[in-house]
Amino acid sequence: MRLLMVAYPGAGKGTQAEMLAAHYRIAHLSSGALLRAEVNSGTRIGKLAADYLRRGDLVPDELVFEMMRIRVLEAARHGGYVLDGFPRTIHQAEAAYSVAQEIEDVELQAVVYLKVGQNELRQRLRARAGHEGRTDDDDIAIAHRFEVFETETEPLLAFYAGRGILLEINGEQPVGDVFGDIISAVDSLHISG
Numbered sequence: 001m002r003l004l005m006v007a008y009p010g011a012g013k014g015t016q017a018e019m020l021a022a023h024y025r026i027a028h029l030s031s032g033a034l035l036r037a038e039v040n041s042g043t044r045i046g047k048l049a050a051d052y053l054r055r056g057d058l059v060p061d062e063l064v065f066e067m068m069r070i071r072v073l074e075a076a077r078h079g080g081y082v083l084d085g086f087p088r089t090i091h092q093a094e095a096a097y098s099v100a101q102e103i104e105d106v107e108l109q110a111v112v113y114l115k116v117g118q119n120e121l122r123q124r125l126r127a128r129a130g131h132e133g134r135t136d137d138d139d140i141a142i143a144h145r146f147e148v149f150e151t152e153t154e155p156l157l158a159f160y161a162g163r164g165i166l167l168e169i170n171g172e173q174p175v176g177d178v179f180g181d182i183i184s185a186v187d188s189l190h191i192s193g
């Protein structure tokens with residue numbers, strides 16, 4: 001099973017990806033969480049990525065690919081993955097697709113888009129800022145992350161709809177209900193492997 005979560009910041013990608021990974025026994029690969037871990041560990045990638053993360057800008061593609069490529073290929077070899085936040089632009093999606101074309105059983109099988117209104121998103125992120133202290137959860141960075149999603153990530157929805165693998169889910173429900181809707185939609189595709 002090879003899935004991708006695409007959604008605005010705060011829509012529940014990480015929350016649902018973790019549950020999906022446990023349910024389908026596949027790897028959860030969050031580009032944002034991996035980048036934050038690189039920053040916290042003070043690695044070369046972390047040092048180069050830190051300012052982008054703080055501002056809510058996209059980290060340069062070469063760093064993201066360096067970090068994700070082997071992990072995605074390894075996960076594909078061991079049962080599959082749920083990708084959370086990567087690919088995040090048309091350019092990343094096309095580059096990942098061209099790599100996947102050359103290797104069997106690596107390419108995405110379904111893309112889950114969680115639809116949540118902006119007022120709810122802001123409330124969730126402000127609530128999280130109070131207890132997690134993520135550097136990009138202040139109001140200025142949140143507004144910028146929304147703009148980046150609109151310009152850079154939203155075009156992915158048409159890209160994957162065109163390939164017939166986009167599943168739109170109402171993300172503005174309790175966590176368990178969102179999860180149930182995702183499972184029903186994914187299972188209805190009868191994906192094997």
Ligand code: AP5
Pocket residue numbers: 007008009010011012013014015016031032033035052053054056057058059060064084085086087088092124125127128136145171172173174175178
């Ligand atoms: P990333 O970590 O991907 O952050 P994001 O897209 O801004 O998303 P969030 O983690 O804020 O939200 P989420 O949708 O995962 O929701 P969550 O489940 O946490 O990326 C961070 C940064 O890394 C980027 O800005 C960029 O700089 C860089 N980056 C990452 N990938 C990149 C890439 N491919 N290329 C370049 N740069 C990249 O939930 C949010 C809150 O809501 C939580 O508190 C949760 O408990 C709560 N919640 C979840 N579901 C519900 C629900 N149904 N009802 C009520 N509350 C809920």
